Amino acid sequence: MFKKMIRTAAILSAVGVLAACGNSKDKDSTSGNDEDQVTIEILQGKVEFNKQFEALAQQYEELNPGVKINITSVGGGSDYLSSLKTKFSSGEEPTIFSLSGPSEVDQFRDSVADLSDTEASKKALAGTLDSVTYDDEIVGLPYNLEGYGYIYNKEIFEKAGIDAETIKSYDALEAAVKTLDSKKDELGIKGVFALPGKETWVMTNHLGNTFLAPEFDNNVLNAYEAKEVKFELSDQYQRALDMQNKYSIGKPLSIDYSQQVEEYFSLGQVAIIQQGNWVYPTIAQIDPEFAKEGIGMLPIPVDGLEGKLPVGVPNYWAVNKNKSDKEVKAAKDFIDWLYLSDEGKKAVVDELNFIPAYEGYDGLDIADPLSQAVYDYSQAGETIGWVFNGYPAGWEQSTFGPEIQKYLEGSTSWDDVIKVSQDGWKEARK
Numbered sequence: 001m002f003k004k005m006i007r008t009a010a011i012l013s014a015v016g017v018l019a020a021c022g023n024s025k026d027k028d029s030t031s032g033n034d035e036d037q038v039t040i041e042i043l044q045g046k047v048e049f050n051k052q053f054e055a056l057a058q059q060y061e062e063l064n065p066g067v068k069i070n071i072t073s074v075g076g077g078s079d080y081l082s083s084l085k086t087k088f089s090s091g092e093e094p095t096i097f098s099l100s101g102p103s104e105v106d107q108f109r110d111s112v113a114d115l116s117d118t119e120a121s122k123k124a125l126a127g128t129l130d131s132v133t134y135d136d137e138i139v140g141l142p143y144n145l146e147g148y149g150y151i152y153n154k155e156i157f158e159k160a161g162i163d164a165e166t167i168k169s170y171d172a173l174e175a176a177v178k179t180l181d182s183k184k185d186e187l188g189i190k191g192v193f194a195l196p197g198k199e200t201w202v203m204t205n206h207l208g209n210t211f212l213a214p215e216f217d218n219n220v221l222n223a224y225e226a227k228e229v230k231f232e233l234s235d236q237y238q239r240a241l242d243m244q245n246k247y248s249i250g251k252p253l254s255i256d257y258s259q260q261v262e263e264y265f266s267l268g269q270v271a272i273i274q275q276g277n278w279v280y281p282t283i284a285q286i287d288p289e290f291a292k293e294g295i296g297m298l299p300i301p302v303d304g305l306e307g308k309l310p311v312g313v314p315n316y317w318a319v320n321k322n323k324s325d326k327e328v329k330a331a332k333d334f335i336d337w338l339y340l341s342d343e344g345k346k347a348v349v350d351e352l353n354f355i356p357a358y359e360g361y362d363g364l365d366i367a368d369p370l371s372q373a374v375y376d377y378s379q380a381g382e383t384i385g386w387v388f389n390g391y392p393a394g395w396e397q398s399t400f401g402p403e404i405q406k407y408l409e410g411s412t413s414w415d416d417v418i419k420v421s422q423d424g425w426k427e428a429r430k
Contacts, residue, residue, distance in 0.1 A: 101389025191249025312386025
């Protein structure tokens with residue numbers, strides 16, 4: 001899962017404004033009384049669907065004239081959690097905000113409202129609320145399901161004579177990568193991978209999770225409660241990282257998420273990127289045909305777990321219990337509408353390109369190939385759990401991530417990366 005903070009207030013449609021100006025009765029009916037108005041401030045960490053989310057908020061405003069929604073999306077190079085903490089410390093607390101799992105929930109435990117009375121909490125898929133349920137209180141509602149792996153360019157693979165369906169093991173992947181590298185000029189690419197070394201989460205939260213999840217039995221709570229991390233699959237983790245580093249376009253430490261997705265992959269300069277289904281809207285904005293027909297997703301090979309895709313809940317919506325009762329209710333109503341109304345469901349699937357984490361979506365087609373792949377792996381039970389949301393608070397940012405970057409620049413050994421990261425985990429758990 002960055003671009004600089006985008007803060008956009010959703011505005012009334014031109015048609016609505018003209019109608020209100022031209023009819024005094026309508027103007028009164030939409031309530032010019034400030035006491036009838038409520039503003040929902042949303043801070044969330046997924047920049048990929050920012051434009052679509054703002055359009056959806058505007059649609060809700062038009063259906064609910066007494067509600068105004070302001071959205072701030074932080075990500076793509078900006079630290080969302082730091083931004084959230086700054087908002088709280090400065091007194092500009094959002095009404096709705098996103099948290100990624102038990103570690104972040106604990107940091108805001110005094111501010112999260114009980115959402116057990118929402119309709120969405122009753123429709124959430126089995127298991128999706130486990131990590132946000134405390135003392136019979138549900139303090140978060142899942143955004144969606146997401147999955148990640150190696151996203152590849154189908155046309156480049158076909159030109160190179162590579163059948164993606166046959167790539168299950170590390171050896172098969174390595175052979176394919178070497179073939180692509182040997183034919184770069186013929187294929188018109190500048191590299192096989194684009195490794196965004198600036199973005200530590202790509203290498204630690206996502207790639208690291210692939211090789212840490214088995215250690216914690218694919219359970220985020222096991223990781224959250226663990227006093228130590230062993231890195232039992234350290235060798236496999238290293239070789240996967242080394243492959244991306246060796247065959248990456250440019251210098252990985254100078255590449256960020258936006259360059260990886262928007263420039264190098266979407267414009268056909270590389271054949272493979274390690275990312276998830278959340279990149280689809282970005283690719284579709286750049287090249288709709290390529291996004292719909294030209295991309296696929298492969299699992300990251302793990303010995304003994306070949307053919308399994310990491311799938312989990314990336315973020316949870318939390319509601320600020322320190323806001324007024326009116327604001328809290330309005331926030332809950334908006335989330336219920338987002339996931340359970342006919343308009344919301346359609347937008348969740350077609351506009352936000354979400355894989356729903358709620359019941360009641362039968363008959364709605366998944367619009368993009370990446371989400372379809374995640375859905376298919378999930379339905380088949382061929383998944384690896386997400387445990388990175390159970391990492392110790394701050395460990396990835398202060399220890400694990402910087403150590404991986406040092407390794408990529410050649411200033412530390414892999415053994416030292418593991419040792420320092422293990423020590424950092426133990427210290428954080430004290």
